Amino acid sequence: MKLEFIPYQLTHTQLITEDTKETVFLLSGGDKKVHLYREVQVVNLEHSFMEDPILEYFPEFKNITSNILWMNIVYTNNCKQRITARGHQSGEIIVFIVEPLTKEILHEFSIVHDGPITRVLLFTSENKINAPSCLDNLGLEGSATKDEKSNLESYHLLVASAVEQSVVYRNILENKFTDQLLLPDSDKFDCVMCACAVDIDFDGKNELLLGTYGQELLTYKFQALQPQPPSAPVDNFDDIDCMNSRRKAYSFSVSTKKMYKSPTVDKTPSSKTVYKDDLSMPDNWTVNTYSPETGIISHRLNMQSSSPGQVKDGYQLLWRRSFSAPVMAVEHADVMGDGMDDLIVLTLKGLHILQPDLSKVAEVCLNRLFDLYHLSFKLQKEDKSKDDNKPSVERKS
Incomplete structure (x- = not known):
């Protein structure tokens, strides 16, 4: 198929009508348009x-003023509503809520960042699946039991910029862009090229994985954070050694020299850092304390203020893994067919498949089965107690 424009992102989604549900391809291009392709x-x-006219089915791609570098589309409420996030070359992020059948845009809100948006990702905090039918008597809750409002409010938006720290906007449909959480150190390894939300430690909560052009795979987990101590002001801007990437140079183009310097940090990796290529994923779940320098932008200008002793929730960098080439894509899928999702990492030099430690997976499965056994035993005991407490009915002769 001949293209008359520069292609940016090729993705697929569902085209839903009253009678059918069809998989179609969407291609964003340098002509400030998104093109729709259907199989014939x-x-x-x-x-x-x-190619079919896209505005007939996707009205959210109208009035595009800048090239769309990345878009993400998810359907909610049994495909009755569609959430579309657009990341533009100009730094603009726009989120739409659309009703697929009527093609009506219900809500639209936007924000502008300082640099091109390399990735947008809609995700949920919890990784819930429907309980199998054999466990219906245990009353386990799955994703299908969520009501409409809860399902909509649970979506968060990850935004990766070419010159800024990556950020997560929590509960994007309820709070819009008011609840912001930064991903620390996400701007220290060149531009973020890809992102993925997956539960890699089997706790039911999704972690965020970022792949960078600086050959690093970063993993973030949402947890409670301790407040940072205040940074000491310095007068000499030349003493601050923070120019380790072109994003820092972009961010530091400010007019004032009255900046803030964080305490000196050892530039050598700590003993907790793990880089061996043959290590499995759970073994890499050690806190990575490597930090070339703390950087005044990430620790002074981009950190939310907190009172002494106050604990603030946020994302923390748990570990990172180095590759021999820039990381261009990261996804998860059951490649081995063993029921466990593997990480698929694509770099400029090849494809890497990272598997979890099966011994630790087996331990998790045994613990879950043990919990299910105790839950089943407890429910049976309660049912028996209810039957014993029922008044007996005597028959009259």
Whole structure:
């Protein structure tokens, strides 16, 4: 298929009508448009695609003023509503809530960052799945039991910029862009090229994985954070050694020289840092304390204020893994067919598949089965107690 524009992102989504649900391809280009391609039936050809007008089915791609570098589309409420996030070359992020059947835009809100948006990702905090039918008597809750409002409010938006720290906007549909959490050190390894939300430690909560052009895979987990001590002011801007990437140079183009310097940090990796390529994923879950320098932007200008002793929730960098080439894509899928999702990492030099430690996975499974056994035993005991407390009915002769 001949293209008359520069392609940026190729993705697929569902095109939902009153009668059908069809998988289509969306391609954003340098012509400030998003193109829709549908499969058509042609004689003697197995697969053939034709471009259709996109605004007829996706009205949220109207009035595009800057090239869309990345977009993410999810359906909620049994495909009755669609959430679309657009990241633009100009730094603008726009989120739409659309009703697929009527093609009506219910809500629209936006914000502008300082640099091009390399990735947007809609995700949920919890990784819930439907309980199998054999466990219906235990009353386990799955994702299908959520009501409409809870399902909508649980979505968060990850935004990665070419020149700024990556940020997560919590409960994007309820709070819009008011609840912001930064991902610390996400701007220290060159531009973020890809992102993925997956539960890699099997606790039911999704972690965030970022792949960078600086050949690093970063993993973040949402947890309670202790407040940072105040930084000491310095007068000499030349003493601050923070120019370790082009994003820092961009961020530091400020007019004032009255900046703040954080305490000196050892630039060598600590003993807790793990870089061996043959290590499995759970073994890498050690806190990485490597920090070349704390950076005045991340620790002074981008940190939310907190009172002494106050604990603030946020994302923390748990570990990072180095590769021999820039990381261009990261996804999760059951590659081995063993029921466990593996991490698929694509770099400029090849494809890497990272598997979890099966011994630790087996330990988690045994603990879950043990919990299910105790829950089943408890429910059976309660049912028996209810039956014993029922008044007996005597028959009259």
